[in-house]
Amino acid sequence: xEIPWAKNSDEAVKRRIMEEVGIASIxxxxxxxxxxxRLKRTLRVGLSEDGEGVSEYELLRLAKRVRESISNPRIxxxxxxxxxxxxxxxxxxxxxxxxxxYTAYTPYAFEINQGLLQALFEYQSLIAELYGVEVVNAxxxxxxxxxxxxxxxxIRVTKRSKVLVSEGLSPLKLRVLETWLYGxxxxxxRVGLDERGATSVEEAVKLVDRDxxxxxxxxxxxxxxxxxxxxxxxxxxxxxxxxxVVFANPLLLGIVKPPGELGADIVVGEGQPLGxxxxxGGATLGILGTRRDLKLVRQLxxxxxxxxxxxxxxDVSYALVxxxxxxxxxxxxxxxxxxxxxxxMAIAAAMYLSLIGGEGLKRLALSIxxxxxxxxxxxxxxxxxxxxxxxxxxxxxxxTRVKGMSVENVIRRARERGILCGSNLSRYGYxxxxxxxxxTEAHSRSDIDELVKVLGEVLSHxxxx
Amino acid sequence: xxxxxKWVEKPIIAYPSASRSGFRVPFENDFTEYExxxxxxxxxxxxxxxxxxxxxxxxxxxVRHYVRLSHMSYGIDVGPTPLGSCTMxxxxxxxxxxxxxxxxxxxxxxxxEEYIQPLLEMLYRLERWLxxxxxxxxxxxxxxxxxxxxxxxxxxxxxxxxxxxEARDEMLVPDSAHGTNPASAAMAxxxxxxxxxxxxxxxxxxxxxxxxxxxxxxxxxxxxNTLGLFEDxxxxxxxxxxSVGALLYYDGANLNGIMGIARPGDMGFxxxxxxxxxxxAAPHGGGGPGGAAICAKGKLVEYLxxxxxxxxxxxxxxxYSGSRSIGMMRVYYGNVPALLRTxxxxxxxxxxxxxxxxxxxxxxxxxxxxxxxxxxxxxxLELTHSKTKPRKHEVVLSAKKLKxxxxxxxDDVAKxxxxxxxxxxxxYFPLIVEEALMIELTETExxxxxxxxxxxxxxxxxxxxRDPTAMRKMPRNTSVGRVDVVRANHPKHLVLSHKFExxxxxxxxxxx
Ligand SMILES: Cc1ncc(COP(=O)(O)O)c(C=O)c1O
Numbered sequence: 001x002e003i004p005w006a007k008n009s010d011e012a013v014k015r016r017i018m019e020e021v022g023i024a025s026i027x028x029x030x031x032x033x034x035x036x037x038r039l040k041r042t043l044r045v046g047l048s049e050d051g052e053g054v055s056e057y058e059l060l061r062l063a064k065r066v067r068e069s070i071s072n073p074r075i076x077x078x079x080x081x082x083x084x085x086x087x088x089x090x091x092x093x094x095x096x097x098x099x100x101x102y103t104a105y106t107p108y109a110f111e112i113n114q115g116l117l118q119a120l121f122e123y124q125s126l127i128a129e130l131y132g133v134e135v136v137n138a139x140x141x142x143x144x145x146x147x148x149x150x151x152x153x154x155i156r157v158t159k160r161s162k163v164l165v166s167e168g169l170s171p172l173k174l175r176v177l178e179t180w181l182y183g184x185x186x187x188x189x190r191v192g193l194d195e196r197g198a199t200s201v202e203e204a205v206k207l208v209d210r211d212x213x214x215x216x217x218x219x220x221x222x223x224x225x226x227x228x229x230x231x232x233x234x235x236x237x238x239x240x241x242x243x244x245v246v247f248a249n250p251l252l253l254g255i256v257k258p259p260g261e262l263g264a265d266i267v268v269g270e271g272q273p274l275g276x277x278x279x280x281g282g283a284t285l286g287i288l289g290t291r292r293d294l295k296l297v298r299q300l301x302x303x304x305x306x307x308x309x310x311x312x313x314x315d316v317s318y319a320l321v322x323x324x325x326x327x328x329x330x331x332x333x334x335x336x337x338x339x340x341x342x343x344x345m346a347i348a349a350a351m352y353l354s355l356i357g358g359e360g361l362k363r364l365a366l367s368i369x370x371x372x373x374x375x376x377x378x379x380x381x382x383x384x385x386x387x388x389x390x391x392x393x394x395x396x397x398x399x400t401r402v403k404g405m406s407v408e409n410v411i412r413r414a415r416e417r418g419i420l421c422g423s424n425l426s427r428y429g430y431x432x433x434x435x436x437x438x439x440t441e442a443h444s445r446s447d448i449d450e451l452v453k454v455l456g457e458v459l460s461h462x463x464x465x
Numbered sequence: 466x467x468x469x470x471k472w473v474e475k476p477i478i479a480y481p482s483a484s485r486s487g488f489r490v491p492f493e494n495d496f497t498e499y500e501x502x503x504x505x506x507x508x509x510x511x512x513x514x515x516x517x518x519x520x521x522x523x524x525x526x527x528v529r530h531y532v533r534l535s536h537m538s539y540g541i542d543v544g545p546t547p548l549g550s551c552t553m554x555x556x557x558x559x560x561x562x563x564x565x566x567x568x569x570x571x572x573x574x575x576x577x578e579e580y581i582q583p584l585l586e587m588l589y590r591l592e593r594w595l596x597x598x599x600x601x602x603x604x605x606x607x608x609x610x611x612x613x614x615x616x617x618x619x620x621x622x623x624x625x626x627x628x629x630x631e632a633r634d635e636m637l638v639p640d641s642a643h644g645t646n647p648a649s650a651a652m653a654x655x656x657x658x659x660x661x662x663x664x665x666x667x668x669x670x671x672x673x674x675x676x677x678x679x680x681x682x683x684x685x686x687x688x689x690n691t692l693g694l695f696e697d698x699x700x701x702x703x704x705x706x707x708s709v710g711a712l713l714y715y716d717g718a719n720l721n722g723i724m725g726i727a728r729p730g731d732m733g734f735x736x737x738x739x740x741x742x743x744x745x746a747a748p749h750g751g752g753g754p755g756g757a758a759i760c761a762k763g764k765l766v767e768y769l770x771x772x773x774x775x776x777x778x779x780x781x782x783x784x785y786s787g788s789r790s791i792g793m794m795r796v797y798y799g800n801v802p803a804l805l806r807t808x809x810x811x812x813x814x815x816x817x818x819x820x821x822x823x824x825x826x827x828x829x830x831x832x833x834x835x836x837x838x839x840x841x842x843x844x845x846l847e848l849t850h851s852k853t854k855p856r857k858h859e860v861v862l863s864a865k866k867l868k869x870x871x872x873x874x875x876d877d878v879a880k881x882x883x884x885x886x887x888x889x890x891x892x893y894f895p896l897i898v899e900e901a902l903m904i905e906l907t908e909t910e911x912x913x914x915x916x917x918x919x920x921x922x923x924x925x926x927x928x929x930x931r932d933p934t935a936m937r938k939m940p941r942n943t944s945v946g947r948v949d950v951v952r953a954n955h956p957k958h959l960v961l962s963h964k965f966e967x968x969x970x971x972x973x974x975x976x977x
Contacts, residue, residue: 002821003814005557007911009825017832017912026824029831029855030726032697037731043724043816045594051816056559059809060566066583067568079575082796087491088570091528097561098535099542105551106752107538108891110950111943112469112883115537116751118476121962125478128962129518135961139753141609144796152652172796179770179792180616183623183654228510255503256512280584281574281797282609283754292964294956303752307476307960307971308953315945316974319953321961327612327644328894332657337648340610340742344750351531354477357521360486362514367490370499377499393506415577423575445495 077420080438117318132258137302140286143270148180154214168221171428197225197389224397234263254365275352285345301336384459467886470536482520549903552743585781600730601760606799614738619653621768633682666850687716689857703733722858725820746810747803756803825908859905881925884940
């Protein structure tokens with residue numbers, strides 16, 4: 001067999017099939033490919049010059065070499081404009097490799113894929129519960145694209161062309177949003193932050209007008225501040241017929257009132273904290289949900305699983321529903337072009353939430369918030385950094401202004417000491433020499449102490465040993 | 466006889482809850498002294514959460530629940546899943562192991578480049594390979610799936626003409642195209658113009674010529690197309706489009722039928738997306754995540770999303786420069802696990818192996834066609850358009866006559882296959898074929914499985930002739946019988962989460 005996992009690549013089997021088909025050479029199947037575009041050589045790909053492949057073992061040797069020469073920080077990273085380092089429970093690592101699940105396609109054939117459909121319905125329910133909405137779709141690619149789609153949805157619902165974006169939204173998501181809105185004639189305006197680092201309600205009230213499709217806020221925002229005026233922002237939007245889009249970290253919602261309850265029309269999130277690992281940035285999970293309002297639900301992109309009965313009325317069953325919103329039916333009038341999504345990650349997130357439970361999530365969130373406070377407290381004693389929004393409620397992230405050294409240098413020097421200490425926010429034009437640090441459940445008190453110690457050394461120009 | 470497992474599993478959100486979760490927060494006790502302060506602050510601001518209705522259940526219950534749900538699911542590891550257009554091939558297990566062994570799970574996307582050079586080197590080599598496979602100059606690995614690649618491509622075309630100061634607002638799409646093509650074009654603000662398919666099953670060149678003008682920005686095309694036929698006039702199509710200054714976009718979803726035999730770049734395409742989860746070795750994950758790349762030639766490279774991965778002879782680095790770039794399609798660099806699986810797959814096959822993949826995939830399709838003919842099914846499951854041209858990666862059959870003669874639809878045939886433990890083909894796509902059944906076996910389906918699939922189809926047709934009513938009651942051997950989709954979609958009965966009234970009513974069913 002030339003391809004170990006494809007029996008019909010075996011010379012004898014292949015001959016037998018060719019005989020049945022009635023051809024003497026495979027070339028006959030490609031007669032209709034014009035001669036001038038037929039490739040007359042072997043593709044120059046793979047690890048060896050001669051066009052041959054390598055064995056499984058050789059491949060794994062290469063992977064091992066890669067792992068051994070990647071140099072990981074000695075304690076879990078503190079970087080994270082978008083993704084932070086979180087713990088992945090063993091249950092998820094094992095169960096997402098169930099062959100029936102991860103090698104399946106989208107469950108278009110309902111009866112033979114009830115398990116997959118049920119798992120996705122459970123994801124929708126768990127996330128709906130967490131975000132305080134009734135409807136959540138069966139996943140988007142990642143948080144950033146979910147946000148872009150949420151804004152596009154708001155534009156369709158309101159038929160308006162102005163989008164307000166809080167200055168607390170991360171620069172990377174803003175860049176993605178701008179890309180996805182290119183060419184539509186949409187105007188993006190920023191809403192500033194108040195002295196506590198939350199989106200200024202006063203400014204929002206001034207800027208939201210009858211042309212505004214949506215206001216976008218992120219919580220905790222890129223400075224780690226928990227948006228505490230969501231209700232007021234929702235009121236400001238609704239007064240003018242605009243929609244409020246809230247991008248919320250799912251773990252935060254263990255302790256903070258959910259955006260749906262506070263009046264958000266569309267909720268969005270990045271599912272990566274829910275046990276999905278880092279994997280150098282992806283694949284992750286885009287969370288997207290909305291209120292139970294048909295005007296909104298009809299414009300919701302992505303798949304939806306509905307719970308129902310079998311035709312004979314006997315069994316509870318599940319199916320993909322409201323498919324007329326989707327590209328395979330509605331084509332150019334579809335709510336989105338999305339088809340492949342992040343189903344397996346959604347199932348992993350459902351496993352994660354089931355595993356830690358409501359009470360566990362509360363404790364986890366509280367503990368992360370406490371660590372954030374601890375880091376803030378420790379950094380306040382450090383010369384050379386100014387903690388931004390020192391007295392605001394914050395979660396997961398701490399923003400600091402660094403003095404006397406560029407953030408880039410701080411990061412590089414701390415890394416030389418084995419610590420990936422933070423992210424350079426000013427690189428994206430946010431603030432002046434601002435560094436953001438991320439603390440999660442993976443960081444112990446001594447990890448955080450070590451971070452502060454190393455930052456102290458770096459900032460006082462102590463040589464690395 | 467095959468029977469699928471049928472477990473009675475309540476939705477997990479309705480599981481009975483313990484008072485506390487068994488989850489142990491790491492280092493929880495290190496920080497308890499700060500908890501009070503946090504709670505007070507939240508209370509003061511009126512932000513503290515009161516209700517959170519997620520049950521606390523044990524690890525064992527969670528494991529059993531999802532293992533049982535997996536028993537009621539069906540993927541390529543279980544049996545053939547010949548969904549046309551989706552390219553459901555078996556992905557060698559070593560790709561999973563490769564991912565674990567390379568240790569990328571813990572690598573942070575903001576890690577400094579000098580600490581992860583070997584990882585970047587792999588991604589860089591992969592980018593070069595994909596450029597070679599497509600005949601393009603550069604690829605961007607950022608796009609998370611094919612459709613996102615299409616949107617990126619459509620935006621690139623849009624920006625390209627904006628920069629030239631040309632007002633082109635039309636995107637041509639064949640009427641056989643996948644729904645994502647028109648949807649992507651529309652998202653980028655284009656007006657979609659459908660181009661009809663001719664009797665031979667390919668783009669109607671005259672119709673194409675008739676709509677060409679300086680309003681046309683481009684055309685989105687897949688080759689082989691969704692009928693499984695090679696667009697043999699592709700060079701003329703490219704010439705015509707280019708002659709009015711328009712661009713040609715390649716939807717790579719069907720590359721499996723031509724990989725290593727002909728390259729989109731040599732066919733005249735300017736921009737190409739690849740679906741790594743179709744053509745290479747990224748699993749479909751029950752719908753995703755997949756992986757993709759968006760590639761371009763010549764002057765269009767500038768328009769690709771950023772960053773691109775570069776090598777300066779000494780080190781690998783992400784290059785953000787490119788003032789004409791459309792921007793960023795998602796945060797960070799791409800679906801890295803899918804990218805690394807693709808690297809592993811190409812490394813294991815080499816250039817010769819990739820060509821073999823296409824050859825066997827196409828051979829399998831034509832074997833299926835021949836078998837159907839031999840067992841006398843070709844009358845009821847007939848080829849449309851050209852009946853003699855060899856198919857490539859897939860074949861589309863029409864059950865039109867079956868419907869006419871016995872009232873049995875393509876959907877009924879699908880359910881009948883489900884009943885025999887087989888995943889049905891894609892149905893009702895492409896839209897230009899009535900009662901369409903679209904079958905793609907890929908190179909990995911063994912001959913015996915193809916034979917069995919044909920045999921199963923024969924049984925379905927026999928039953929349709931004998932007892933069409935029985936057929937419409939299928940399936941019976943799957944975990945549940947035919948799902949009531951009318952009820953599922955009915956506004957009064959719609960249940961999209963536990964927060965819909967209908968949920969409680971359905972839960973009562975678990976009491977019996
Ligand atoms: C022909 C065709 N084009 C585009 C797509 C979209 O690709 P993806 O699912 O990766 O977004 C698909 C598959 O769904 C397809 O079959």
